[in-house]
Amino acid sequence: MTSFDIVLAPLNLAGRTERLARLDPEELRKKAVAACRDQDVATLWDITEAHLVTHGRKGARVSPRTLETYRDSVEQFIAWAIPAGVQLLRPRAAEGFAYVRHLEQSGLKPSSVQVRLSGAKAMYAALRWCAATEASPFQDVRAARDPRAAWEKRSPYSDQDVEKLLAKADPQEKVAILLAADCGLRNSELIAILKTDLHLDDEHPHLMVRGKGRAGYRESTPISRRTEHAIRQWLPSLPHYEEKLLLWKTRKTVRDHILGLCERAGVRYKGREVHGLRHTAGTRTYIETGDILEARDLLRHRDITSTQVYVQYARRGKKAANRDW
Known part of the structure; x- marks a missing residue:
């Protein structure tokens, strides 16, 4: 398209x-x-x-x-x-x-x-x-x-898992992994990015993402340094007539590639799928900033209640407050 x-x-x-x-x-x-x-x-x-x-x-x-x-x-x-x-x-x-x-x-x-x-x-x-x-x-x-709480339904990938995926990924897969795990893009948003949506040379590099469920509405999303680097490495491989950033055209194609990459890297896919990478971005943002609004803005949630799940992910594994009493 x-x-x-x-x-x-x-x-x-x-x-x-x-x-x-x-x-x-x-x-x-x-x-x-x-x-x-x-x-x-x-x-x-x-x-x-x-x-x-x-x-x-x-x-x-x-x-x-x-x-x-x-x-x-x-x-x-x-x-x-x-x-x-x-x-x-x-x-x-x-x-x-x-x-x-x-x-x-x-x-x-x-x-x-x-x-x-x-x-x-x-x-x-x-x-x-x-x-x-x-x-x-x-x-x-x-x-x-569903008897499960929202944060129990799909887990984020750990930083170590993301590194394993990147080590086995080809250039296009690296771009997809980082756009999801660092920038919080959804599956459907990955396949919709145009080259013209990229603003890599701005003072604050970002890309424009088409908002979920809002035809014609676009939102600015900041990109990490390693995502910018991966995109710059990938762009010369694209045919000059190709307008999309990724050659994958359907959400199923994205799922198939990420599943295959997980299998090659020895990383669990089940229970996380593609969307788990977006959960990685939200969880890491909250862990590093302690600011739920920062996580909300990165993930482009309309309501902060959608972001609260990432607080639960971040609290996993923490020692109980009463453990040393």
Whole structure:
């Protein structure tokens, strides 16, 4: 995707969803009924996306990552429903509960179950919007709560682990590791960085990051010296026509590379994944500064409550206050 495509993406999203939303109501209803009858996943997603954009809280500002996640959730539900004999327009009341129990038993994390459930709910909200059905099979369905505290769900990588990863990383992998572990970038933010987002020669080197869930909104993020050095080492390897900083185009590609790097370096990936590197940045910032606001600013949290998890990470391993009493 070029920088021109990035600018046009919200316009294209609004345009294609408006085409569906402006259909004659009966034509829209028939389209939805046919999609359910034919198990047409692509059209079911188009209808769900149109409803999310026209009736959702974020409207056309909904992030590409959110849409990608919801689309995957719709596809996963259809993949379960058809073999299970679910009639999409006339589901039985118990089938909503059956689906969420299936998700829980499949080994998914509670947060992933909730995301899949939200996607299925969104699809049925869209079908009701089209007047294709009055069914609401997920109305009273709730996913089981995660008994773990937030800081127990995904651990940060230690400084030693990061050094091991860097020792085995190729130049592009070094850039990705350091942008996450030193600068706190998310997976989706890594693949979105353009060369023009880099400001390496400023008095305070930084890069511009597209804000999570806010189309068109960008935030400045400071970069460490070793991140700057890794980027400068990597840039000459990029084709002159390539606008992105990384050649990896999808979040899955990032996950696959970091997983492979962890395996080569003998570093645990499970329970930390790519996002654990961002936790490394937040935890180290709080440990070195003792300032939760500093950690909040680096990670670009809107609310300090999201940053409190890093205080818990930093306190791990500390001697209990009453140990020497």
